[in-house]
Each structure stands twice: as C-alpha cells, then as structure tokens.
Amino acid sequence: MGRSRLAWEWFHRLGSPRWFYHKTGAWLPWLALASLVLLAVGSAWGLGFAPQDAKQGNSYRIIYIHVPAAFLALAGYYIMAVSGAIGLIWKMKLSFVVMRAAAPIGAALTFIALFTGALWGKPTWGTYWVWDARITSMLILLLLYIGVLALSRAFSREQVGDRACALLALVGTVNIPIIYKSVDWWFTLHQPASIKLTQSNSIDPSMFYPLLTMIAGFYCFYAWTLIAHTRSLVLQREWRTQWVQQALGEGS
Amino acid sequence: MHPARKQRLILLVLLVALSSAAVGFVTYAMRNNINYFYAPSAFAAGDVPFDRRIRAGGCVVPDSVQRAPxxxxVRFALTDGEAxxxxxxxxxxxxLFAEGEAAVVTGVLMRDGTVRADQVLAKHDENYTPPEVADSMGENASCADGAKL
Structure with a gap:
C-alpha cells in the first residue's frame, strides 16, 4: 500500500515539466559517457576484431549499425505511442512532450536502418531495394514517424496537435508486430532474425557480443537524445513561466 | 482509477484493437500479394500465371547449375523440398549465388514450365559464422535440404 502510493506520487511528479527538467539535468553527462564508451568499444570490436563471415566476408559488418538502429526504431515507436496514450488518459503535459521528442529521433533511426540495409543489400542480395514485406513495412514506419512530426506542427493550438499526434501514433502501433514478424509470416528477400528470444542465436558468439555492445550503446544514445530533446521542448513550451526564466538566468 | 480516465483508457484500447483488426484483415486478404515470390511447389500446383512477370524463390539445387561454354x-533448378x-x-x-543457397529470380514463366529470368538475387540466411567455424562444421550450404526458405 505504502509502496504503491509512493510509486504514484513519483509518477505524478514525473508529469511535472519543472520537476523533470531539474531532475534529469544530472543524468545527461552519464548517459552521454555510457553511450560514447559503448559505441566506441562496440564499433572497434565489431569492425576491427570480430571475425569475417564465412559467406558474406566483411560486408556483414554493417550489421553493427543496421540491427541496433532498427531495434531502437521499433522500440522508440512504442515509447512515442505509449507516451501519447499516457498523455491522453492522464492529461499529462510532459508525456506529450516526450512523444513529440521521440518522433524525429525515431525517424532518423528508421532512416539509418533503411539506408544501411540498402548498402548491405547491394553486395549480398545484388540490389539496393526490393518491395518485400520487411522493407516496405519499415518504409511505412518512416512515413508514420514523419506523419507524427508533420502533425505536431500542423496546429496552431498545441493541445490539438498533441492529441492528433497521439492518436496517429497509437493507430500506427499495429505496424510494429508486422515489421517484426514479416520475415516469418511471408516470403521475403530479407532473412529472418538472428537474435532469438526463445531459441539459440544463429550468430556466432564472437560476432554477437560486439553486436550486443552496440545495441546497449544505441539504447543509451537513445535515452540521452530523447531526454535532451525533451528538455529543450519543455523550455520552449514553458518559457513564460517563472521557473524557466530562473533556470535560464542561472545558466547564462 | 478516476472514471473519466478509465473511460479514455477503454476508448484508446478500442481504437488500437479496431485499427489493428482492420489492418490485420487487409493483410490477411492480401497475403498472396504480400509474399515476395512464389515457391516452386506453387508452380507445380499451377498457381502461377504464364507470360507475366513473376518472382520465384527457393534453394538452388546442388549440382543443378549448368553454364554455357x-x-x-546459365540454367539451374530451385527447390522448396516439395517441387x-x-x-x-x-x-x-x-x-553470393551458390548451389545450396537460396535465390529469388524475377522473370516470365514459359509454357514449358521453365522460368526465363531477367534478374537473380541471392537470398542469404540469418546465420553468421567465422570461416574456421564454418569449415569445421563441414556443412556449408544453408538450405541444402531445401525445406526452410
């Protein structure tokens, strides 16, 4: 009883932009440090020390960017949609700000996944692009992110834009399991997943650990950019309030 | 939970469930068009139209590749284990085109049952192994049994 009340108090306090801004400032350097170290170690390990693939040679190494970017593009969509839902249900301002902040980051990650996938496809498949279920549903994800971004700027009243974005983001969630399962449900040119939750991985451990490092690095990088972008949007939204004037006064 | 919040939660769950169901029905109805290629057994069953551009995918049958001097x-056979x-x-x-590896070809199904392809793509699998490990395993072909595409 006591603990759950504490959790709710924390939840409601987190909903306050001011509390969020003051609380998260100290997290940023640590997240930045963690992501830079993990990404540096993961890239050096994956590009320099992991062995070649028996069939694909060195060209498989783009997996160290491609898979983490795709991972976070999908996970980030849920973060955006769930933030929108929390905003709609609890009328929480900060939640909508997180949703808006997640859109451009997710769009960039989706673009990186598509772009590195094209670069990988040319030497292995023999083509940059095909309209198979995996690649097409990933393109739809990019369009959904861009749609949320466009909607967020389409209304002069911020609250209307918040609600429209949240509804679009929620309707789009159906695409995430489709992307994830597309390679199992339909015949695609794209290969099935190598990292499996229930069975053993089909990627050798010497190649898997650097990949895991890169995924962890991308997660930290995502948290870093999402919090930093949310903070700047909070300042923009609340610039008239006294606490923002004070916070900016201290900064300059 | 506050009744107004509960109502909004229920509405949102309905929104997500109904829109997912709508998309699910559409993709189910279009499942044959979402498949990127036909498997060889679909050709054997006569499900593939003649004289139109189609795609076929399967495992390149070992020892089936014949090159003109x-x-x-080049001629080769694709298999899905059934046909x-x-x-x-x-x-x-x-x-990456090789015997025992998967390939996807685009072309036209001729009346004699062969496909005249104008594009061949290699479909590599999801296994990543260092060369030494692959050598020691001996079996290098990924879909030699032809079952899994």
Whole structure:
C-alpha cells in the first residue's frame, strides 16, 4: 500500500515539466559517457576484431549499425505511442512532450536502418531495394514517424496537435508486430532474425557480443537524445513561466 | 482509477484493437500479394500465371547449375523440398549465388514450365559464422535440404 502510493506520487511528479527538467539535468553527462564508451568499444570490436563471415566476408559488418538502429526504431515507436496514450488518459503535459521528442529521433533511426540495409543489400542480395514485406513495412514506419512530426506542427493550438499526434501514433502501433514478424509470416528477400528470444542465436558468439555492445550503446544514445530533446521542448513550451526564466538566468 | 480516465483508457484500447483488426484483415486478404515470390511447389500446383512477370524463390539445387561454354547463359533448378523449378538466366549472377543457397529470380514463366529470368538475387540466411567455424562444421550450404526458405 505504502509502496504503491509512493510509486504514484513519483509518477505524478514525473508529469511535472519543472520537476523533470531539474531532475534529469544530472543524468545527461552519464548517459552521454555510457553511450560514447559503448559505441566506441562496440564499433572497434565489431569492425576491427570480430571475425569475417564465412559467406558474406566483411560486408556483414554493417550489421553493427543496421540491427541496433532498427531495434531502437521499433522500440522508440512504442515509447512515442505509449507516451501519447499516457498523455491522453492522464492529461499529462510532459508525456506529450516526450512523444513529440521521440518522433524525429525515431525517424532518423528508421532512416539509418533503411539506408544501411540498402548498402548491405547491394553486395549480398545484388540490389539496393526490393518491395518485400520487411522493407516496405519499415518504409511505412518512416512515413508514420514523419506523419507524427508533420502533425505536431500542423496546429496552431498545441493541445490539438498533441492529441492528433497521439492518436496517429497509437493507430500506427499495429505496424510494429508486422515489421517484426514479416520475415516469418511471408516470403521475403530479407532473412529472418538472428537474435532469438526463445531459441539459440544463429550468430556466432564472437560476432554477437560486439553486436550486443552496440545495441546497449544505441539504447543509451537513445535515452540521452530523447531526454535532451525533451528538455529543450519543455523550455520552449514553458518559457513564460517563472521557473524557466530562473533556470535560464542561472545558466547564462 | 478516476472514471473519466478509465473511460479514455477503454476508448484508446478500442481504437488500437479496431485499427489493428482492420489492418490485420487487409493483410490477411492480401497475403498472396504480400509474399515476395512464389515457391516452386506453387508452380507445380499451377498457381502461377504464364507470360507475366513473376518472382520465384527457393534453394538452388546442388549440382543443378549448368553454364554455357560460350555465353553467360546459365540454367539451374530451385527447390522448396516439395517441387523443383527450372530457371534460365543470361546475365551476371550475384556474388553470393551458390548451389545450396537460396535465390529469388524475377522473370516470365514459359509454357514449358521453365522460368526465363531477367534478374537473380541471392537470398542469404540469418546465420553468421567465422570461416574456421564454418569449415569445421563441414556443412556449408544453408538450405541444402531445401525445406526452410
């Protein structure tokens, strides 16, 4: 009883932009440090020390960017949609700000996944692009992110834009399991997943650990950019309030 | 939970469930068009139209690749473990094209049951292994049994 009340108090306090801004400032350097170290170690390990693939040679190494970017593009969509839902249900301002902040980051990650996938496809498949279920549903994800971004700027009243974005983001969630399962449900040119939750991985451990490092690095990088972008949007939204004037006064 | 919040929660759950169901029905109805290629057994069953551009995918049957001595013309068979499909092609093959590996070809199904392809793509699998490990395992072909595409 006591603990759950504490959790709710924390939840409601987190909903306050001011509390969020003051609380998260100290997290940023640590997240930045963690992501830079993990990404540096993961890239050096994956590009320099992991062995070649028996069939694909060195060209498989783009997996160290491609898979983490795709991972976070999908996970980030849920973060955006769930933030929108929390905003709609609890009328929480900060939640909508997180949703808006997640859109451009997710769009960039989706673009990186598509772009590195094209670069990988040319030497292995023999083509940059095909309209198979995996690649097409990933393109739809990019369009959904861009749609949320466009909607967020389409209304002069911020609250209307918040609600429209949240509804679009929620309707789009159906695409995430489709992307994830597309390679199992339909015949695609794209290969099935190598990292499996229930069975053993089909990627050798010497190649898997650097990949895991890169995924962890991308997660930290995502948290870093999402919090930093949310903070700047909070300042923009609340610039008239006294606490923002004070916070900016201290900064300059 | 506050009744107004509960109502909004229920509405949102309904929104997500209904929109997912709508998309689910559409993709289910279009499942044959969402498949990127036909398997060889679909050709054997007569499900593939003649004289139209179609795609076929399968495992390149080991020892089926025949190259013409004086041109790029190549013939090979694709299999999904149930049926085989003859393919003709006269351009450069991708580097990862090999017997026992999967390939996806685009072309026209001729009346004699072979596919005249104008594009061949290699469909690599999801296994990543260092060369030494692959050598020690001996079995290098990924879909030699033809079952899994």
């Amino acid at each position: 004086d041109s790029l013309e 085989d499909l003859e393919v003709m092609y006269d351009k450069l093959l991708p580097d």
